[in-house]
Amino acid sequence: MHDFLADGIFNSNGELWRLQRKTASFEFNTKSIRSFIMDIVRREAVHSLLPLLHNATTTGEVLDLQDLLERFAFDNVCNLAFGYDPKSLDGTSEEGLKFFHAFDDATQIIVDRMVSIVPWKVKKLLKVRSEKRFREAQAIVQEMVSRFVRSTRKQDDLLSCFAENPTHSEELLRDIGINFMVAGRDTTPSALTWFFWILSSRPHIVEQILREIKSIRARTNNENEFFRIESLREMHYLHAALSESMRLYPPVPMLPRMANKDDVLPDGTSVRRGWVVTYSSYAMxxxxxIWGEDCMEVKPERWLVDGVYQPTSPFKYPVFHGGPRVFLGKEMAYIQMKAVAACILERFELEVVEKRGERQISVTMRMKGGLPVRIRERMITTL
Ligand code: HEM
Incomplete structure (x- = not known):
């Protein structure tokens, strides 16, 4: 257990494993959870994200797409976990914004602990500013989530599913809630930010996605409605393009594991109890x-056979991890990302105004300095 994480926004006793067992076993794939998740994405996209982008087409304002996607994901995950909308995207709730900034601050300070030259425990003793800021942010997050926990038994959200078990203490429920936020807030925005960055220099991929959307709309006789799950599932090319973008820019670029007993890796390397082994999907x-001579090229086609998406082994593509701890919400995450990507691409053209594309260490792989874009309405396409 890394103690900089144990002393995180969760609990102070560091029982992270207990928490992970609980949240990792969550059933993401029931029909009711899927439609609950889709309803939230649809509502947030139609009422907040798309109007905001539309507004920017008239003002000509340059927006940081990464920041917008992170706020969108924050609002989504809070709705999902707690049935609470912080409205961080449209910024209309003071309390919601405070929550958003506290969560952002707390997670970034925890990550900075990993790269700081001065050990964070020394900083804590010396009451260095970042550690003081951390305590303040942690208190705000814990206080808010504890409030949701106290009211959750009457509600219709993910936390309520865990609260049905009377042996789950308030503290455990609070930590499960925060764990969900950490896992859900940064991953899809990271994937989508790099996806839009890749598309900005590959118009042929955008055209192909638009062609696919158009043909699905024509087939389902559905011109204007927000996409339904069944339509999103039919978007094989978009699925392939997202998989290809996450291959090169995985939201979780490295994943460390600690051996809880002496072991031997398949290639014969010995690993002693307590050693940390890290694999990097970014490097792989x-x-x-693994991926052939053209591994550095962006080729959605490598995922398609006769236009149909073909998944590959999680041990070749460990973007969602593999084995017993594989992320079970993968399909749900694809559906969310496809809904957001398709509804933005269909309506808007995004021009990246500053090509940076540098990586920044965070809980996930973020883009340093964000992704500044200028937005125009997409002209009716003749594709
Ligand atoms: C592209 C999007 C995503 C990627 C690449 C991704 C990746 C992963 C990976 C690699 C793990 C395994 C972590 C581990 O065992 O250490 C994981 C676990 C998990 N993810 Fe995701 N995830 C994504 C989206 C989401 C979303 C949107 C949510 C929630 C709304 C979510 C919730 C979770 C939860 C609850 C766990 C279990 C946490 C645990 O074991 O502590 N993820 N995810």
């Missing part, structure tokens, strides 16, 4: 021995 994507 760049290995010719």
């Amino acid at each position: 994507a760049r290995l010719k021995s």
Whole structure:
């Protein structure tokens, strides 16, 4: 257990494993959870994200797409976990914004602990500013989530599913809630930010996605409605383009595991109890021995056979991890990302005004300095 994480926004006793067992076992794939998640994405996209982008087409304002996607995901995950809308995207709730900034601050300070030269425990003793800020942010997050926990038994959200078990203490429920926020807030925005960055220099991929959307709309006789799950499932090319973008820019670029007993890896390497082994999906994507000579090229086609998406082994593509701890909400995450990507691409053209594309260490792989874009309404396409 890394103690900089144990002393995180969760609990102070560091029982992170207990928490992970609980949240990792969550059933993401029931029909009711899927439609609950889709309803939230639809509502947030139609009422907040799309109007905001539309507004920017008239003002000509440059927006940081990464920031917008992070706020969108924050609002989504809070609705999902707590049935609470912080409205961080349209900024109309003071309390919601405070919650958003506290969560952002707390997670970034925890990550900075990993790269700081001065050990964070020393900083804590010296009451350095970042550690003081951390305590304040932690208190705000814990206080808000505890409030949701106290009211959750009457509600219709994910936390209520866990609250049905009377052995779950208030503290455990609070930590499950925060764990969901950490896992859900940064991953899809990271994936989508790099996806839009990749598209900004590859118009042929955008055209292909638009062609696919158009043909699905024509087939389902559905011109204007927000996409239904069944339509999103039919978007094989978009699925492939997202998979390809996450291959090169995985939201979780490295994942450390600690051996809880002496072990031997399949190649014969010994691993002693307590050793940390880290694998990097970011590095694996760049290995010719895994992905071939063209591993550095962006090719959605490598995922398609006769236009149909073909998944690959999680041990070749460990973006969602593999084995017993594989992320079970993968399909739900794809549906969310496809809904957001398709509804933005269909309506708007995004021009990246500053090509940075540098990576920043965070809980996930963020884009340093954000992704500044200018937005125009998309002209009716003749594709
Ligand atoms: C592209 C999007 C996503 C990617 C690449 C991703 C990736 C992962 C990975 C690699 C793990 C395994 C972590 C581990 O065992 O250490 C994981 C676990 C998990 N993810 Fe995701 N995820 C994504 C989206 C989401 C979303 C949107 C949510 C929630 C709304 C979510 C909730 C969770 C939860 C609850 C766990 C279990 C946490 C735990 O074991 O502590 N993820 N995810």
